[in-house]
Amino acid sequence: MAHTLPALPYDLDALEPHISRQTLEFHHGKHHAAYVNNLNNLVAGTDLEAKSLEEVILAVAGEATKAGVFNNAAQVWNHTFYWQSLKPGGGGAPTGALAEKINADFGSFEAFTEQFKAAGATQFGSGWAWLVLDGGTLKITKTGNADLPLAHGQKALLTMDVWEHAYYLDYQNRRPDYISTFLDKLVNWEFVAANLAAA
Amino acid sequence: MRFLCFPRALLAPLCALVLLAAALPAWAAFELPPLPYPSAALEPAINATTMTIHHDRHHAAYVSNLNGQISANPGLGDLSLEALQAQVGRFPAAVRNNGGGHWNHSQFWAVMAPAGQGGAPSPELQQAIDASFGSLEALQQQFNQAAAARFGSGWAWLIRRSDGQLAITSTANQDNPLMDLPGLERGLPLIGLDVWEHAYYLQYQNRRPEYISAWWDLINWNEVNRRFAAASSL
Numbered sequence: 054m055a056h057t058l059p060a061l062p063y064d065l066d067a068l069e070p071h072i073s074r075q076t077l078e079f080h081h082g083k084h085h086a087a088y089v090n091n092l093n094n095l096v097a098g099t100d101l102e103a104k105s106l107e108e109v110i111l112a113v114a115g116e117a118t119k120a121g122v123f124n125n126a127a128q129v130w131n132h133t134f135y136w137q138s139l140k141p142g143g144g145g146a147p148t149g150a151l152a153e154k155i156n157a158d159f160g161s162f163e164a165f166t167e168q169f170k171a172a173g174a175t176q177f178g179s180g181w182a183w184l185v186l187d188g189g190t191l192k193i194t195k196t197g198n199a200d201l202p203l204a205h206g207q208k209a210l211l212t213m214d215v216w217e218h219a220y221y222l223d224y225q226n227r228r229p230d231y232i233s234t235f236l237d238k239l240v241n242w243e244f245v246a247a248n249l250a251a252a
Numbered sequence: 253m254r255f256l257c258f259p260r261a262l263l264a265p266l267c268a269l270v271l272l273a274a275a276l277p278a279w280a281a282f283e284l285p286p287l288p289y290p291s292a293a294l295e296p297a298i299n300a301t302t303m304t305i306h307h308d309r310h311h312a313a314y315v316s317n318l319n320g321q322i323s324a325n326p327g328l329g330d331l332s333l334e335a336l337q338a339q340v341g342r343f344p345a346a347v348r349n350n351g352g353g354h355w356n357h358s359q360f361w362a363v364m365a366p367a368g369q370g371g372a373p374s375p376e377l378q379q380a381i382d383a384s385f386g387s388l389e390a391l392q393q394q395f396n397q398a399a400a401a402r403f404g405s406g407w408a409w410l411i412r413r414s415d416g417q418l419a420i421t422s423t424a425n426q427d428n429p430l431m432d433l434p435g436l437e438r439g440l441p442l443i444g445l446d447v448w449e450h451a452y453y454l455q456y457q458n459r460r461p462e463y464i465s466a467w468w469d470l471i472n473w474n475e476v477n478r479r480f481a482a483a484s485s486l
Contacts, residue, residue: 079457079458083457083458084458087458120403124403177345177349177425177426178404178405178406178424178425178426178448179404179405179449180404197404198403198404199403199404216404216449217405217448217449217450217453218449218453218457218458221449221450221453221454222453222454222457225305225309225450225454226305226309226310226313226450
C-alpha cells in the first residue's frame with residue numbers, strides 16, 4: 054500500500070508563538086513528506102509493499118540491511134504521532150484516569166515532568182522522548198534517531214521530537230526551553246488519555 | 253597569607269577555602285579555542301549567526317560539560333584533547349560525547365577558511381587522492397554521499413588509514429575516527445564536516461545537500477595539507 058502524508062490536525066500557525074509556522078512548514082511539508090516519499094520508493098516492488106506502516110516497522114526492526122526502510126518507516130510513524138501529541142492551547146496537567154495513573158506510577162505529576170524533561174534533554178544527538186505503557190506501567194523513555202517504542206514491545210502514549218529540526222528555527226541551541234514550552238503549552242493530554250484508554 | 257587570614261575568627265572559613273584550592277592539583281581544564289576568523293568570514297556559505305551560535309553556544313557547551321566531567325573521572329584532566337580521543341572507550345558516555353564534541357568542532361573551525369583563501373591540495377596530497385579515489389571529484393562525490401546519508405546527527409570524514417590509503421567514512425553524533433570504539437573505521441582525520449542540523453539549519457533547513465555543496469568553497473586545503481603531512485610522517 055502506498056503510504057501517504059497525513060494532514061496536520063491544525064493550521065500551520067496554530068501553535069505559534071511556541072512553534073512557528075515556518076518550523077511546521079519545513080517539519081511537516083519537507084521532513085515528514087520526505088520520509089513518506091523515501092519509504093514508498095524503498096518498498097516499491099518488494100514484499101513489504103503490501104504491508105501496513107506498523108507491519109513494515111516490525112518486519113525490518115533490528116535488521117541492519119534494512120536500516121533505510123526502518124528509519125523512514127519509523128520516522129513516518131513518529132511524526133504522525135508527534136503532530137497528534139501537540140495541540141493549540143495544550144499543556145499543563147492532565148485530569149481523570151490519566152492523572153491518577155501518572156500519580157500512581159511516577160509518584161506525582163512533578164516527578165513525571167522532571168523525568169520527561171530529563172529524557173528529552175539527555176537524548177544525545179537526534180531522537181525522541183516518550184511516555185509509554187510497558188507491561189501495564191507508565192514509563193519515560195528516549196530513543197535515538199528513528200527508533201520507537203513499537204520496536205521494543207511498548208505502547209506509545211506521548212512523544213516529543215528532539216531532533217534539532219523540530220526546534221532549531223525557534224529555539225536554536227536552547228532545547229530545554231523548547232521542552233518546557235512543549236509541556237507547559239502544547240501537550241495534547243486528551244490524545245494521551247485516549248491512547249491509555251485504548252491500551 | 254598572614255594578612256589575608258586576619259582576623260581569624262571572621263575569615264577562617266574563607267582562608268580554609270583558599271588554602272584548599274591552593275593544595276589541589278591544577279586541573280588542566282579544556283579550553284574553547286577562538287574562531288580563527290571573524291564569524292562573518294565564511295559568508296555566504298555559512299552565515300555569521302550560524303557561526304556565532306555554533307561556536308559560542310554549542311562548542312562552548314561541549315567544553316564546559318567536558319570540564320564538568322574532570323572531577324568524577326580520574327586521569328581525564330591530565331589528558332590532552334587529542335590523547336583523550338583514542339581512549340574514550342574507558343570513560344562514561346558523557347566524556348565520549350563532550351570530548352568528541354570539543355575535538356570535532358576544534359578541527360572543524362580549522363579546516364575552513366574564507367572562500368578563495370584556503371589554497372589548493374599539495375602535490376603529495378593530490379597524488380594520494382588520485383591513488384585512493386582516482387580524482388578529487390571522485391573523492392568529493394563519495395564524501396558528499398557519506399555526508400548526505402548519515403542519518404540523524406554526525407560527521408563525514410576524509411581519513412588517512414594506517415595502511416596509508418585515504419578513505420571516506422562517517423560517524424554518528426560526536427564520535428570520530430580517532431576513537432577506540434567498536435565498529436568504527438579508524439584513521440587520522442584530514443577533513444571533518446559537521447552534518448548535525450545545528451550546523452546548517454538556520455540557512456539551509458532540510459536541504460543538507462545544498463549545505464554540503466556550498467561548504468566545499470570553504471575548505472582550507474592549507475590545513476588539510478598540514479594534517480596529511482603530519483599523518484604521513486608518523
